[in-house]
Structures are given as C-alpha cells and as structure tokens.
Amino acid sequence: MHFSFIFLVLVYLTFAFGDSLICNNGFTVVNSNKCLKLFSSAVKHRTAEANCASYGGTLVNIRNSIDNRAVTQFVGNIGLSFWIGVYCLESNNPSSCYFDDDLGTDTAFNNFAKGFPNTDIGGCVYSATSGSLAGQWISSECDNVEMAYVCEIPMTRADSCAHNYNGYCYIMSHENSTSPILSFNDAYKSCQDNCANLVSIHSRRELSYIQGIYSPFNISSVTIGGLSTAPMAPYWSDLSH
Amino acid sequence: MRRARTAFTYEQLVALENKFKTSRYLSVVERLNLAIQLQLSETQVKIWFQNRRTKWKKHNPGQDANTPQTPPSSDETQIQPILPANPITSFSSLLLPPIISPANSAVLQGTSIPLTLFNLNQILMPQNVGFN
Numbered sequence: 481m482h483f484s485f486i487f488l489v490l491v492y493l494t495f496a497f498g499d500s501l502i503c504n505n506g507f508t509v510v511n512s513n514k515c516l517k518l519f520s521s522a523v524k525h526r527t528a529e530a531n532c533a534s535y536g537g538t539l540v541n542i543r544n545s546i547d548n549r550a551v552t553q554f555v556g557n558i559g560l561s562f563w564i565g566v567y568c569l570e571s572n573n574p575s576s577c578y579f580d581d582d583l584g585t586d587t588a589f590n591n592f593a594k595g596f597p598n599t600d601i602g603g604c605v606y607s608a609t610s611g612s613l614a615g616q617w618i619s620s621e622c623d624n625v626e627m628a629y630v631c632e633i634p635m636t637r638a639d640s641c642a643h644n645y646n647g648y649c650y651i652m653s654h655e656n657s658t659s660p661i662l663s664f665n666d667a668y669k670s671c672q673d674n675c676a677n678l679v680s681i682h683s684r685r686e687l688s689y690i691q692g693i694y695s696p697f698n699i700s701s702v703t704i705g706g707l708s709t710a711p712m713a714p715y716w717s718d719l720s721h
Numbered sequence: 722m723r724r725a726r727t728a729f730t731y732e733q734l735v736a737l738e739n740k741f742k743t744s745r746y747l748s749v750v751e752r753l754n755l756a757i758q759l760q761l762s763e764t765q766v767k768i769w770f771q772n773r774r775t776k777w778k779k780h781n782p783g784q785d786a787n788t789p790q791t792p793p794s795s796d797e798t799q800i801q802p803i804l805p806a807n808p809i810t811s812f813s814s815l816l817l818p819p820i821i822s823p824a825n826s827a828v829l830q831g832t833s834i835p836l837t838l839f840n841l842n843q844i845l846m847p848q849n850v851g852f853n
Contacts, residue, residue, distance in 0.1 A: 522732070561758055598750060608757050620754060624739060627758060664835035681838070690838065706836030714836060 501635035504644055505535055511550035515633045516540055518555055518562070522626035525604045528563045529580075536645050536689025537633035538580035539565030542607075544589050552607065552615040555630060559610045561618075563629040566590075566605040568597035568619065577605070581685075592617045634685065645689050650679065652693065667703050668717060677718035678705030729769075733759045737766070741773050 503515035510516045519531065532538050542548045542564060555562055565580030574590040577597060593616040597605065602621030608614055620627075634646040641649035651674075653667070662670060671678050681687050681704065694702065705717040729737070736759055740747070747755065747770055756763045 559760065595750065601750060601754060606758075610760070611757070613757065618754060618757065620758070624743065625758060626736075687838075702838045704836060704838045708836060 500638075502638050503633070504636060505633065507535075507631075507633055508554070509635075510554050511547060513635070514540075514547065514550070515635050516551065516554055517631050517633075518560075518628065519631065520560055520628045522628055524626055525563055525620075525622040528627075528629035528631075532565075532629070532631035533688040534692045534695065535631060535633050536685050536692055537631045538685060539563050540630040540632040541565045541579050541581040542589065542591070543579075545591070548589075548591050548607075548615055551630065552609055555607075555628075556609045556614070560628040561606050561608050563604065563606050563627050564617065565632070566617070567603045568599055568605060569603065571597060571599045573597070590617065591615060643693050646686065650690070650693060651676070654697075654699075662703075664703060668705070671705075678703065680705050680716035680718050680720045682720070729761075733761065737769055737773070741770065741777075745770070745774055745777065 503509050505517075507515035507517045515537075517535075519528070523531075529539060540551055540562075542551055551564075566577050567580075568574070568577040570576035572595075574588070574592055574597060577588070577590065579588060591607075593608075593613050596617060596619050598619045601619045602625075604620050604622040604625075605617050606620050606627055607617055636644050636647050639649060641651075642655075643650035643652075653662070653670070668678055679690065681690065690702075706714050707717055708714045736755070740751075740755055744751065747766070752763050752766050752770075755761075756766045759766070
C-alpha cells in the first residue's frame with residue numbers, strides 16, 4: 481500500500497538563552513503570561529469559539545485572581561461584557577464547570593457572582609466589566625445571546641517563520657517543496673533534511689492551529705508524524721510524548 | 722418626578738425584542754443578565770418589558786400574555802456547545818515502547834501504518850466565520 485499525502489513539517493526553533501516570549505498574530509501580552517485579543521463585535525458563543533480556534537486558541541481562560549483582574553482591565557476601558565472559556569453543567573456547583581484549555585476542573589479558580597453558575601439560564605459564561613459586578617462571572621444562554629469576546633493563544637518566540645506558534649515553526653510541504661506529495665518515508669526524510677520532523681500534535685489548541693493554517697486550501701488530508709504498530713498503539717515519529 | 726425618556730440603540734432594541742419573543746416575563750436573574758449584557762439598568766429593562774407587554778396586549782386582544790407567541794418548532798432544537806471532554810491530547814497514555822527506531826526508515830513502512838490528519842475544518846467550521 482502506497483501512501484501519498486501532503487505533509488506538514490515541524491521545526492524546533494533554536495533559541496539563545498534568555499530569549500523573551502512574545503505574542504504574534506495581533507495578540508497582546510497581558511499580565512506577562514497571556515496572549516489576548518479582544519473582539520468587540522458581538523457574536524454568539526459558538527461563533528466566538530470557532531474564531532478563536534482559527535488562531536489556534538480558545539476563549540480566554542482565567543485561572544487565578546491576578547489573571548481575572550488583568551483580563552478585566554484589558555477589556556474594561558471599552559466597558560463590554562465578554563465571553564470566557566468556561567462551560568458549566570450544574571447550578572451552584574463551580575466544580576462542574578469545564579475550562580476550554582482542558583486543564584481540568586479540580587480546585588479551579590472561579591469568580592462567579594452570587595447565585596451563579598445558574599444552568600437554568602445556560603451553560604455558557606461571560607464576565608462583566610462594569611458596575612458592581614465588574615470582574616465577576618455570570619451564566620448565559622449560548623444561542624440567543626451575542627457578546628464581545630476575548631481569544632487566548634500561547635506565547636511564542638520571535639522568529640521570521642510564517643507559521644510561528646507556541647515556540648515552533650510549521651511549514652506546509654506545498655509551500656516549501658517541489659514535491660509536496662510524498663510517501664511517508666520520503667516525507668520523513670524530507671523533514672530530516674531540513675532539520676525538522678513530521679508534526680506531532682500535543683494539544684487541542686495545536687490541532688486547531690494546524691487545521692486553521694490549512695483551512696484556506698482545498699487539501700483534504702495531511703501526513704503527520706504519527707505511526708501505529710497495532711490498533712490503539714500509536715506513537716510519534718519524533719519520539720515526543 | 723419625571724424620568725428622561727431612554728433612547729435605546731438599535732442593537733439594544735433587537736436584543737430586547739428577541740428576548741421578548743421567547744419570554745414575555747423576566748425573572749429577576751434574567752433581567753439582571755439582560756441589563757448587564759446590554760449596558761442598561763435593571764429599571765430600564767423592567768420598564769421596557771412592562772411597556773412592551775402593554776403594547777402586545779393591544780395587538781392581541783383576548784390572549785393571555787403568558788401564551789407562547791409561537792409554538793417551539795421541532796426544527797429549532799437548541800444546540801448546546803459540545804462539551805470539552807478530556808481528549809487524549811497526546812499519545813503518552815497509550816504509548817508503548819516503539820519496537821522499531823524511526824531512524825531505520827527502511828523498516829517503517831513494513832511494520833507501521835502512518836497516521837493522517839484529515840482536514841475537518843471544511844466540515845466542522847461554521848460558514849462565514851469572521852476572521853479578523
């Protein structure tokens with residue numbers, strides 16, 4: 481059987497000691513640890529999520545009170561309420577809430593207003609920025625409400641690479657090769673020749689990012705650096721975990 | 722004492738009307754939510770709904786304000802967001818020691834099956850998403 485697909489190259493950038501982290505794609509550093517971008521046009525929650533995913537991000541995740549204050553101030557000048565990356569299943573039970581960064585719910589920070597979460601209203605959550613509830617979280621229905629939103633992507637390092645994400649450089653084979661469609665073995669070798677590897681994927685955000693960079697193209701499948709010796713026994717060709 | 726008449730923005734009126742379609746009476750929490758979303762005071766929202774119910778009754782003589790304005794259509798089932806279950810975001814929990822070394826490329830094709838990422842964007846991504 482002969483595999484013949486476009487492939488995706490992942491380059492591990494080399495860094496000098498002390499290189500500082502940056503935000504790219506028009507995102508702003510907030511609180512020294514977050515890349516955020518405010519979208520002030522009001523949209524439904526699902527639209528907001530999809531747009532964040534196109535950057536390889538999610539709606540903003542607020543993991544501690546310092547983040548909460550920084551994000552509220554980031555948006556606060558405009559006075560808009562905004563969607564955040566939280567979804568709740570049970571009323572008055574913040575531990576039933578999921579964060580979009582998939583980092584778990586146990587002992588998670590929350591700043592719900594009194595009486596929230598209230599899933600009778602809806603599972604989606606937004607943050608108020610003005611009035612007595614500024615910085616507090618409130619439940620909302622997802623489909624009939626439109627709101628501004630804040631996207632969050634990982635920080636990365638400064639580099640001239642066109643697809644620079646989370647400290648890595650991604651090169652699509654059809655952008656950088658006279659033979660963009662290769663067998664797995666030849667794709668693997670082509671990456672090695674460029675001091676790179678076929679891509680491995682380690683988070684939902686990274687998956688969203690990769691799908692995002694391919695979305696303008698009519699390409700239906702992409703070779704990645706995953707291998708399987710048996711069902712349910714996959715591994716990455718770059719030996720990462 | 723007479724309060725100055727509120728001039729609602731177009732967006733605020735659209736949102737208020739949309740809410741009125743689904744629920745002609747607001748609970749305290751719903752009113753609070755709506756007021757915050759629209760940057761209005763709770764009093765403004767409360768009075769708008771009172772006035773709107775009065776207007777509605779004039780155009781619907783004999784009908785109770787609690788009657789749903791339109792029966793819920795089965796075509797419009799509420800789509801809740803897909804829960805972010807805990808996906809396997811890396812293979813580490815499933816990883817077995819590779820029985821071959823990737824450097825030995827001659828062996829790869831014979832004993833391992835390459836995995837492919839299918840571009841699901843065009844299927845899953847909503848149409849006309851605004852890419853700012």
